[in-house]
Amino acid sequence: MMKHFSVKIPFFLLFLLYSSCRSLNTISTNQPLKDGDVLLSKGAIFALGFFSPNNNSKNRYLGIWYNNVPKQTVVWVANRGNPLNDTSGVFSINIHGNLVLNHTNRNLNPIWSTHVSVSSSPLDSFAKLLDTGNLVLRDRGGRQKVLWQSFDYPCDTLLPFAKLGLDRKAGLDRILTSWKSPDNPSLGSVTMRIDPTGYPQAFMYKNGVPFWRVGSWAGQRWSGIVVMKPDPVLYVVFINNANEVTVMNGVKMLEDPSIFIRIMLEETGRITRTIWLAQENRWLEVWYDPTEECDRFRKCGSNSICDPYNSKKFQCLCLPGFDKNLRNGSASGCVRKKNVSTCRSGEGFVKVASLKVPETSKALVDNNVNMSLNGCKEKCLKDCSCKAYTSVNEITQRGCLTWHNDMEDIRKFNGGGQDLYVRVDAVELAKYERKPYGSLGKKGLVTIIVLSTLLFILVTTSFLYWFAKKRRHAAKGTHTNYVLDRERNSNLLLFNLSDIIEATNNFSVANMIGKGGFGFVYKGILRDGMEIAVKKLSKYSDQSIEEFKNEVAIMTKLQHKNLVRILGCCIQGEDNMLIYEYLPNKSLDSFIFDQAKKLQLDWRMRFDIICGIARGILYLHQDSRLKIIHRDLKASNILLDHALNPKITDFGMARIFGEDQIEASTNRVVGTYGYMSPEYAMEGLFSIKSDVYGFGVLLLEIIASRKNGGHYDDITSTLVKHIWDLWRENRAMEIIDPSLKYETCLEYDDEVLKCIQIGLLCVQEYASDRPTMLEVVSMLENDSTLPPPKQPAFVFKETTRDHSNQSIGEEANNSLCGMSTSVIEAR
Numbered sequence: 001m002m003k004h005f006s007v008k009i010p011f012f013l014l015f016l017l018y019s020s021c022r023s024l025n026t027i028s029t030n031q032p033l034k035d036g037d038v039l040l041s042k043g044a045i046f047a048l049g050f051f052s053p054n055n056n057s058k059n060r061y062l063g064i065w066y067n068n069v070p071k072q073t074v075v076w077v078a079n080r081g082n083p084l085n086d087t088s089g090v091f092s093i094n095i096h097g098n099l100v101l102n103h104t105n106r107n108l109n110p111i112w113s114t115h116v117s118v119s120s121s122p123l124d125s126f127a128k129l130l131d132t133g134n135l136v137l138r139d140r141g142g143r144q145k146v147l148w149q150s151f152d153y154p155c156d157t158l159l160p161f162a163k164l165g166l167d168r169k170a171g172l173d174r175i176l177t178s179w180k181s182p183d184n185p186s187l188g189s190v191t192m193r194i195d196p197t198g199y200p201q202a203f204m205y206k207n208g209v210p211f212w213r214v215g216s217w218a219g220q221r222w223s224g225i226v227v228m229k230p231d232p233v234l235y236v237v238f239i240n241n242a243n244e245v246t247v248m249n250g251v252k253m254l255e256d257p258s259i260f261i262r263i264m265l266e267e268t269g270r271i272t273r274t275i276w277l278a279q280e281n282r283w284l285e286v287w288y289d290p291t292e293e294c295d296r297f298r299k300c301g302s303n304s305i306c307d308p309y310n311s312k313k314f315q316c317l318c319l320p321g322f323d324k325n326l327r328n329g330s331a332s333g334c335v336r337k338k339n340v341s342t343c344r345s346g347e348g349f350v351k352v353a354s355l356k357v358p359e360t361s362k363a364l365v366d367n368n369v370n371m372s373l374n375g376c377k378e379k380c381l382k383d384c385s386c387k388a389y390t391s392v393n394e395i396t397q398r399g400c401l402t403w404h405n406d407m408e409d410i411r412k413f414n415g416g417g418q419d420l421y422v423r424v425d426a427v428e429l430a431k432y433e434r435k436p437y438g439s440l441g442k443k444g445l446v447t448i449i450v451l452s453t454l455l456f457i458l459v460t461t462s463f464l465y466w467f468a469k470k471r472r473h474a475a476k477g478t479h480t481n482y483v484l485d486r487e488r489n490s491n492l493l494l495f496n497l498s499d500i501i502e503a504t505n506n507f508s509v510a511n512m513i514g515k516g517g518f519g520f521v522y523k524g525i526l527r528d529g530m531e532i533a534v535k536k537l538s539k540y541s542d543q544s545i546e547e548f549k550n551e552v553a554i555m556t557k558l559q560h561k562n563l564v565r566i567l568g569c570c571i572q573g574e575d576n577m578l579i580y581e582y583l584p585n586k587s588l589d590s591f592i593f594d595q596a597k598k599l600q601l602d603w604r605m606r607f608d609i610i611c612g613i614a615r616g617i618l619y620l621h622q623d624s625r626l627k628i629i630h631r632d633l634k635a636s637n638i639l640l641d642h643a644l645n646p647k648i649t650d651f652g653m654a655r656i657f658g659e660d661q662i663e664a665s666t667n668r669v670v671g672t673y674g675y676m677s678p679e680y681a682m683e684g685l686f687s688i689k690s691d692v693y694g695f696g697v698l699l700l701e702i703i704a705s706r707k708n709g710g711h712y713d714d715i716t717s718t719l720v721k722h723i724w725d726l727w728r729e730n731r732a733m734e735i736i737d738p739s740l741k742y743e744t745c746l747e748y749d750d751e752v753l754k755c756i757q758i759g760l761l762c763v764q765e766y767a768s769d770r771p772t773m774l775e776v777v778s779m780l781e782n783d784s785t786l787p788p789p790k791q792p793a794f795v796f797k798e799t800t801r802d803h804s805n806q807s808i809g810e811e812a813n814n815s816l817c818g819m820s821t822s823v824i825e826a827r
Contacts, residue, residue: 027099027127032092034104035060040067041129045260046075048129050089053183059083061185062091062101062112064133064150066260069276073283075133075157075262076150077185079112097125099137099148114148133159155185158249158263160234164202165194165246174246178267188267199360199392199401200245203297204290206269210297212290213409216360216401217247218418219393224356225289226416226642233261233275233599286596294411301325301333302406305355309414309525317529319388319407320350320432321424333406337428343384346426349377354417354642357390358407366400367392376400377421388422414531415584415642455494455571493568495579500524500570504534513586523582531582532567536575547652548576554651557626562616564639564649580649584642589635592705592737603740603748605644606702610755611780612646613638617695618773620648621688627657629664629686632671633694635701655686663687674708674718678793679767689767692776693793696720696762703755705737720763720792723756727789732756755780760789 024031024039033039038049047067050060051074061083064076078091079101088104089111097118100110114137118125124140125147135150151162156178158164166173178188191205192214202214202222215223217238237248251261258278265271272288293299293314294306300316302325308314318324318334321342325332341347366379373391376399380386385404392399410420424432503524504511514521519537526532537548555566555578570577588609591597601609613633620628630651637650653670666684669676677693679685697708700723708719719735726732736752758779764770769790771779779786 025128027091027093029093029095029125032090034091035087035089038067039127039129041131041133043131044068045131046129046133048091048135050084050087053185057183058085060085060087060089062089063185064129064135066276068258068278069260070281073262073276074185075159076135076155080155081186082111083186084111093125093127093137097147099127116148118147132161134162155179156188156265158265160249160251160261163244163246163248164192165200165244166196167244167246168196169243176265176271178265181267190265190267190269192265192271194245194247195361196245197361199363199365200240201360202247204265204269204271211269212295213297213356213359214289215356218357219395223418224295224411226413284596286599298409299411302408303334303336305352305410305412307412307529309412309531310529317412319352319410320422321428340425340428342423342425346429347381347423348426348429349380349389349421350424350429350432352420352422354413354415355420356409356411356413357401357418357420358388358403359409360401362403362405364402364404365392368400369396369398371398371400373397376402380421380423386423388420390418390420394418412529493579495568495570495577497570497572497575499526500534500577500579502527503532507534507536531584533580533582534570535578535580537577548578550654551578551651554626554628554654554656558620558624558628560616560619560624561645562612562619562647564647583639583647585640585644587636588638588640588646588702591640592635592702593707598705598737599739601644603752606740607748607751607755609638609640609644609646610699610702611777613648613695613698614773614777614780616646616648617691618777620654621691621773627659627661627688629655629657629688630691630694631655631680631686632675633691633698634672634675635698638698657688677767678765687767688772689770692762692770692773693767695773695776696759696770699755699759699762700735703737703752703759704735705739706735720760724760724789724792727756727760754786757786757789760792761786763792764790765793766790 024033024037025042027033027039033049035050038047040047044067046064048062048064051063051065051072052058052060053074061080062078063074065072065074084103089101090104091099091101094100094110094113098116099114101112102110116137118139125137126140127135127137129135132151136146137148139145139147151159152167152172152174154162154164154174154176156176158176162174164174164176173193176192178190180186180188189207190211191208192202193205194200194202199216201216203210204212204214213224215225217223217240220236234249234251237250239246239248249263258276260276261273262276263271263273270288270290272285274283274285276282277284289295292308294308299314300306303319303322305317305319306314307317310317316333321337321340322334323337325335366376371379376389376391379400380389380402383402383404386402387405388403388407390401391397392401501507503526504522507520507522511522511524512520513523513533519535522534522536524532524534552566552569555563559565564583565581567579567581569579585591591601617630617633620630628651630648631653632650633648637648639647639649641647655664657664663685664687666686669681669684671680673681675694675697677686677690680690697720700719701708704719704723706719723732723735726734733749733753733756735756740752758771758776761769761771761779762776778784
């Protein structure tokens with residue numbers, strides 16, 4: 001009996017415990033919140049109550065956390081520095097109308113209070129938790145005036161729609177402060193705030209000392225955080241006026257309401273952005289900073305650039321016109337070169353690209369939207385004390401920031417960043433104007449000319465030897481070097497092998513950024529800091545040599561913003577290399593087929609990429625000096641620059657057509673299956689319509705974020721066939737990337753559906769049915785009636801389904817938003 005009774009006691013106590021817990025909607029003078037109770041937001045997204053930071057702690061804190069996240073994630077704490085040591089806490093409204101935290105039935109000074117002045121009757125005050133995570137104290141008057149809100153007193157977490165920064169009118173400074181440790185929510189040593197001095201900028205501090213300068217506002221980002229294009233999930237609002245200087249993150253509509261986003265300041269000195277993935281039951285870290293030594297505040301001292309990319313370690317480089325401050329050591333930065341005059345003596349400005357611009361507390365700012373970059377230059381030039389300038393807004397290139405003292409905390413970015421224009425004297429300016437890449441100078445130029453001449457003689461001799469040997473040993477397929485036609489490729493720079501070896505760290509694995517049947521691609525950095533991509537061809541493949549010649553012959557004749565720019569080549573012994581501009585965001589496939597990175601591409605960005613690719617192909621087919629068929633259009637052959645502008649690359653398989661030539665044939669079919677048109681794959685016939693087919697597949701992949709080959713509808717099929725089946729059933733919009741669905745419902749439904757239709761028109765089975773790229777560009781850029789697509793290639797005609805009751809051109813419910821979209825058949 002005793003044993004049986006001893007088992008029942010805990011269950012009885014547990015019943016009493018649970019029966020005493022309540023879920024409240026509001027806190028009022030008559031309805032306090034006790035330890036064990038929770039205050040839920042209207043949609044039950046957030047909860048407020050008492051908690052202990054770990055199972056072993058007796059300390060009790062009043063806080064706000066996500067209600068539906070299994071592992072309690074606290075976003076705000078009231079009594080950070082004054083915890084309760086038992087469960088006697090009560091959260092209520094006192095006789096003065098303030099929120100107070102106290103012990104049960106103890107007439108003591110409150111542990112925590114809002115301390116606001118309540119003008120109306122205290123009985124009119126009540127508190128409510130909003131679905132944004134904001135706890136508000138309101139007045140029951142007509143407009144329910146907000147008397148106090150937790151968003152004005154953030155802890156370590158910045159939630160969407162909460163502001164960071166200064167309310168000048170109220171004298172309120174919203175600062176993030178880390179926890180002391182993961183199990184201790186008291187005030188930690190890391191803080192983040194906006195410094196309003198001069199031109200406002202955000203800082204991270206450790207123990208009150210600047211640790212990382214997040215930067216000044218550059219139009220869509222802080223200058224110390226590089227973003228490629230507007231965030232697909234968050235939008236940012238920055239306000240700087242007489243009343244406030246604040247920043248706020250808003251959330252675009254998400255497909256899944258159970259996805260939560262938070263920005264958190266860690267006690268380690270990192271700020272992170274994480275997303276809660278309910279289906280995977282975990283927080284996904286999508287971004288964090290600072291990341292490198294060069295992010296440390298004033299790492300390299302005054303008037304210098306911290307460059308993390310020039311060596312295995314960071315490197316401190318002086319700004320143009322400055323030398324190392326040898327008197328006080330390298331940590332003291334750089335000083336203006338001796339005997340230099342930069343005041344009305346023929347001086348000018350040198351552009352230094354891709355930077356976090358200098359610290360702006362002492363900079364002068366002109367926010368006039370009519371002030372252009374050129375106007376800013378003239379303004380700086382007229383003031384002899386002005387040392388550098390840039391635009392306030394990097395997007396509009398408007399406004400003017402100028403520096404008149406030593407410039408601090410500058411770092412180099414690998415793409416992105418702002419351009420800084422540094423004042424130099426006439427002698428220094430002449431050096432930069434003569435340099436091909438900005439740092440060669442007169443001796444370097446003479447050296448290049450001499451080496452180029454010697455190299456030309458050497459290459460010519462090698463070619464004659466190779467040609468004679470090839471005739472003798474053609475059957476053996478002997479490999480050797482060759483020469484480029486000097487007249488045809490007069491604009492091509494010849495690079496020294498030793499320079500390329502140095503730039504790529506001797507072709508180290510760490511520098512490798514791509515590979516293929518041709519060989520490997522390496523990232524390189526020239527001595528002047530210019531970034532390049534080195535395409536090194538395999539010395540064992542005759543096919544690669546032919547493609548190398550072909551690519552050089554074609555690329556030197558092409559120039560378009562949507563084609564990758566070739567800078568030159570390196571030919572030495574058996575080493576054959578093409579040197580291209582370096583594009584930091586690599587290839588399109590690394591974005592659209594990656595679950596995390598594809599979130600960076602909203603619909604506007606994808607549409608811009610589609611249009612850019614289309615214009616690049618149109619240039620190849622019609623607008624360039626040559627009529628070129630690419631023959632290998634695919635996602636991996638579309639590179640993205642720092643702003644995610646697309647650039648077509650890999651012309652090794654391309655062919656030049658005569659002006660009136662329509663079609664050609666080959667016995668050697670090259671390219672990538674899945675992107676090949678049927679007439680090319682099966683008969684070796686290729687034309688401009690072959691590229692149109694490849695573009696159509698690529699367009700559909702960009703919309704769906706799925707590869708053409710894969711599993712769809714529980715069968716092995718292709719993306720094209722799957723979309724075609726959905727199109728016939730008027731369900732084509734189901735194929736779009738889920739991360740785009742709500743965005744398209746709001747604004748771009750018709751445009752997405754139009755692009756799907758254009759993609760299907762491009763992949764029709766017969767080449768004669770496909771549009772030209774001129775027609776494709778016109779369809780993308782204009783609102784016009786499109787013809788209904790016919791059956792795509794590689795799709796077998798079905799006899800099991802009956803579609804006789806509906807024409808493909810009829811009105812279709814091709815929408816995810818409950819709205820119908822009409823697809824009108826041409827007459």
